[in-house]
Amino acid sequence: MATLKLKDFRKSFGKVEVIKGVDLEIGHGEFVVFVGPSGCGKSTLLRMISGLEDITSGTLEIDGRVMNDLPPKDREVAMVFQTYAIFPHMTVRENMAFGLTIARASKQEKQQKVAEAARILQMEHLLDRHPSQLSGGQRQRVAIGRAIVRNPKVFLFDEPLSNLDAALRMDMRMEIGKLHEQLDATMVYVTHDQVEAMTLADKIVVLKDGRVMQVGTPMDLYHDPGNLFVAGFLGAPSMNFLQVDVQTVEGDDAKVGNAALKPINVAHKDRLNGSGKAILGVRPQHVEAAAPGEGMLLGTVEFAERLGSETVVDMVLKDDSKFIAAFNEDKVFEPGQTVDLVFDPAQAHLFAPSDEVETVH
């Protein structure tokens, strides 16, 4: 258990700056997930904490101690890699005890700590096997076991489930969640999978281009995204963005609309920039079909995906913009059919216009 403090963290490879000033505090026993598109610097950030990459500028504190110049082993962290990084020539037991072997610990200590970790991970029966005799999930469990044996202050996970197939990924995800409760340890977890981020995290850190876009609990980020990027990144299918005109502003609300959208009142949260333009975000799940002629939007169906539990419909609005609606039931839509749509303005989000909307959609 430990606290982590990152202050104005920066990293450059040559002239290219990949981490552009990250400030972050992680409390005792917190499960923090770094999430973002590939190339956003989330893995680099993790590797800077572990000591595998050096810190170009800024400070890293673990439990109040500055760790910048300490080698990885002295930072009391353990890391689990995407490719497992378990030693192919060693048995599971030897792999898990590797840190202790390096530290020349006694046989008895090794025995006891490995047994303890194996019990937690329910893999006592695998201890004498070689990695080649294990499945992907079991191998990753060995790597996690090796981390547990180290008894670190901070667990670092670098996309640990990305090499597993979907079903296994779900199992392991739950197991890592359970493990966190059981060990009550501080964990930092990197993923590009938002489902992992949403389900595991106490706190999500959304990164983009080496900068923190938003930090908060999963539900905070989902229900109240602070900017266009976070709004578009979390949630699947991703949020619809409508280019709207601001007609009037009254108190906390703004009246917005466009050629496709009948004017509605939405909380502006001081995000308007006075240009008279804005972007309205509507989650596909928050849209419902209305009786003909009574909708706020009129969409023409292009394509519908029936998933059984929900139906995802790609539509085109009157102003030729794309719109996706996800209905929480199995429904039949024909291409070319028009659908009247309504949504609760309280669940819509208003953002200042920016060119980012292109990259998000």
Add this chain to the structure above:
Amino acid sequence: MAGKLTRSNRAGWLFALPGFSLLFLFIIIPFFFAFWLSLTNQRLVSPNPTEFVGLKNYSELLRLSVLTLEPERDDAGQIVRDANGEIRYPRVRTITRSGDFPEYRGMREWFRWQSGENAKVVVASNVVFMKALTNTLTFALFIVPLQGGGALLLALLINQKLRGINAFRTIYFMPVVISIVVISLLWRFIYDGEDGLLNNILAWLTFGFFEPVDWLGKSDTALGSIIAMSAWQAVGFHMVIWLAGLQTISPTLYEAAAIEGASKWQTFRYVTWPGLRNTAILVLIVITMQAFAIFAQIDVMTNGGPLDSTQTLVFQAVERGYGRQDISGGSTISVILFVMVLMISAVQGILTRERT
């Protein structure tokens, strides 16, 4: 059309024919021929018909015995000593040429050692062959760790992301590309006793105190000199093989080791070396086989001398087969060499096989 040609079995064999017939003619047939010839008295050019002689060639090469010589005694039964106080023994030829001991006929002294007041003398039917055999084994014994270890060291040094690392890779690999004959000639100059580069460097390093040595001209330095030069020559080749092996080891394994706190040595012991297992087997076997085939260096640099101190098996096989036109004798040496290499490779295979 192309499909028919590439799928036809006959076309395949037709394309393989030129290469295959060359292999057959120059490798496979001579291989079996050697076995047959080693059992005959075939000469390179001879008017006499070839006769089957059984294992006579083998016994002429391999026969060994130990003789015990008792000191010469004077009439009073006292041991006779020479001017230096050394015990005097009867000459070996009194036994090997005596009609009383036909089993030792034609054998000569290889080496001897003192056992109490007696002398034990090892006599061999072909002392030169025995020297060639021991020299070849010595050569292999030294060259394997020297070349393999040196190559691994270079590979570890070179397996870094440094500016200009490719220049080093090229430099280390250069001797491999140059013909061994050219290299042997160059090293003859380096080892020259009068004004060789090595003597000059050693003299310069010791401020002129070093006495020049005729490296190839003395029986106790000649083989060592050839070992050193041979190790240097092929080290680049094995470096490249090690390098290939090193680059198959996943970098995350090193990262995992770093996080666990492994020192440089521990990282090598637990990550690098186990990851190089298969490469090590390959390098070991290749160096061993090449070592047993050593010929060109000897032929160019020493011709087996001085005093047979650099005789080797292949050099002897060529020397006998073509130099002395004794094809059956040369074949016999080749067969013996083949059996030796086969056995050593088999033992290496057993020792290094996967334990699971």
